[in-house]
Amino acid sequence: MSVSEANERRPPAGRSAGGAEQPGRQPAPAPGSDRRGGSSVELTGVSRWYGNVVAVNDVTMALRPGVTGLLGPNGAGKTTLLHMMSGFLAPSRGTVTLDGTPVWRHPPVYRTLGLVSEREAVPGFLTGHEFVLSGARLHKLPAPRAAARRAVEMVDLVEAQHRRVGTYSKGMRQRIRVAAALVHDPAVLLLDEPFNGMDPRQRLHMMEVLHQLGEDGRTVLFSSHILEEVAQLSGIVQVIVAGRLAASGDYRTIRRLMTHRPHVFTIHSSDDRRLAVALLAKEPVVGVELDPAGGLTVRTSDYGTFTRALPAVAVSEGVRVTRVLPTDESLESVFSYLVAS
Amino acid sequence: MINLTIVRLTLRGLFGRRRFLLLLPLPALVVGMALLADLLGATPDEWGQPVLVGLGFAAVLPVLALIVGASVLGSEIDDGTAVHILAKPLPRREIVLSKLLVAVVVTTLAAGTGMLLAGLVSGSGRLGIAVLAGTAVGALAYCALFLALSLLTRRPVLVGLVYVLVWEGLLTNLVSGTRVLSIQHYAVSVAERIDGSGVVTSTVSAPVALAMAVAVTVGATLLAVDRLRSFSLTGDTS
Numbered sequence: 218m219s220v221s222e223a224n225e226r227r228p229p230a231g232r233s234a235g236g237a238e239q240p241g242r243q244p245a246p247a248p249g250s251d252r253r254g255g256s257s258v259e260l261t262g263v264s265r266w267y268g269n270v271v272a273v274n275d276v277t278m279a280l281r282p283g284v285t286g287l288l289g290p291n292g293a294g295k296t297t298l299l300h301m302m303s304g305f306l307a308p309s310r311g312t313v314t315l316d317g318t319p320v321w322r323h324p325p326v327y328r329t330l331g332l333v334s335e336r337e338a339v340p341g342f343l344t345g346h347e348f349v350l351s352g353a354r355l356h357k358l359p360a361p362r363a364a365a366r367r368a369v370e371m372v373d374l375v376e377a378q379h380r381r382v383g384t385y386s387k388g389m390r391q392r393i394r395v396a397a398a399l400v401h402d403p404a405v406l407l408l409d410e411p412f413n414g415m416d417p418r419q420r421l422h423m424m425e426v427l428h429q430l431g432e433d434g435r436t437v438l439f440s441s442h443i444l445e446e447v448a449q450l451s452g453i454v455q456v457i458v459a460g461r462l463a464a465s466g467d468y469r470t471i472r473r474l475m476t477h478r479p480h481v482f483t484i485h486s487s488d489d490r491r492l493a494v495a496l497l498a499k500e501p502v503v504g505v506e507l508d509p510a511g512g513l514t515v516r517t518s519d520y521g522t523f524t525r526a527l528p529a530v531a532v533s534e535g536v537r538v539t540r541v542l543p544t545d546e547s548l549e550s551v552f553s554y555l556v557a558s
Numbered sequence: 559m560i561n562l563t564i565v566r567l568t569l570r571g572l573f574g575r576r577r578f579l580l581l582l583p584l585p586a587l588v589v590g591m592a593l594l595a596d597l598l599g600a601t602p603d604e605w606g607q608p609v610l611v612g613l614g615f616a617a618v619l620p621v622l623a624l625i626v627g628a629s630v631l632g633s634e635i636d637d638g639t640a641v642h643i644l645a646k647p648l649p650r651r652e653i654v655l656s657k658l659l660v661a662v663v664v665t666t667l668a669a670g671t672g673m674l675l676a677g678l679v680s681g682s683g684r685l686g687i688a689v690l691a692g693t694a695v696g697a698l699a700y701c702a703l704f705l706a707l708s709l710l711t712r713r714p715v716l717v718g719l720v721y722v723l724v725w726e727g728l729l730t731n732l733v734s735g736t737r738v739l740s741i742q743h744y745a746v747s748v749a750e751r752i753d754g755s756g757v758v759t760s761t762v763s764a765p766v767a768l769a770m771a772v773a774v775t776v777g778a779t780l781l782a783v784d785r786l787r788s789f790s791l792t793g794d795t796s
Binding site: 342 | 561563564566567570571574637638639641642643644645646647648649650787788789790791792
């Protein structure tokens, strides 16, 4: 693991990690009405398997106040991990606690925890307002209507709130589910692929909402398989690959690790042989292969250094580069590298 | 103990499902058969057992209870809307009891109305009240059982049908000792005890029937509460 393990335990800069509260001890104030939080979710040696298939393998992490991104390719175990964090799945081994209290078979944790799961559906016969209001009433909030109104305002669905959810677009359904999860102003908010189905404007607004919740001291975790979503929203990233925690820590550190990884490019130019000779003299280039059909394959030890060096080499050699194609740019290859490192 | 928000949500969900609405006319069959038998000159002693027991207690009541009991929570688990209620700091018994109350009341009203009217066709108000009471007892035990089944298996309707058709419909007629484990016989026994005229008869005594109905209801409800505490979200993992 190249990223410091210490990052797992460190709260994001500028955000408080103190003042842990016991779940279920306080009436929840309305969303956005004050600053609250300080709660943390701890996973210790958590594994989950189904028969012979290991979905999550020995994950230890701590979620502190602020926004954390759970990044991983499809099938990596993100949803399984979120289900265990939210008390909807028992770990096969290890413990998941919220402020020291095990979440499995302990419904009072939902006073502190809000969940937007990927599979949850919204009853289509309810209006958006009725759905959120029913959530407020199920939480037995002292002023459910006011809490529902504020939650709907937070997700910018005021105009559509009296329409049946069955008529909503996918993005609107996502937002009304976020409103229902926020109605009791939870200190911990877990969201599974929250931006699915949202258009760019809705996505931006939701990012602002989550960012503000993190700034207010709440512990927000969202899962995604899209690097850019995590990059825009969270300072702390947990990267999960094939059920294992592959990297954990500050986003910039992980990004740097991704940038400085070995890489293979296919390059087409006006003079492939000349360019190949010139590139071989550069340090990050560890191999060059001329393709008989035209073009060359370049192996580099450092993605970032090479992409900066290539234009300079081409200019100095008077070679016109017509095509540069990274051949292993998939997120999976990035994850694979992180696991291997 | 009973959560009115859950009751309201469950009722709206139940009446929004076509499968349930299609079954509502079923109790009219019992009334229709009783009227037909009466018009053809049959006495209540002659049509009481086949219509009220053979059709009402043995078919209409368990089928309605199965659809309603398995739907109140099972359908929400199937379509994923159950998370809305389960991700709340509510004791699981509050959720189960609220769902059970809806299922029992709806089943009793739907099946009991038909049974009451069919009983009244005989000209005996006492018989009407008796079969209504029997229906209520049966609805309670059946709904508790089928609600628990919806948390124990992914195919509660199929398993419930096997119980109703194979166990109650076949085995209890072949092996008399199994009747003490038949909710249908509890319901008939209660009706027989209240009516007292012998129009409907059961081989299970009323005290045993009541005790067993309570045992089934309590046992199934406790099981459902425990299963709901361990409710897991499964499916696609990513």
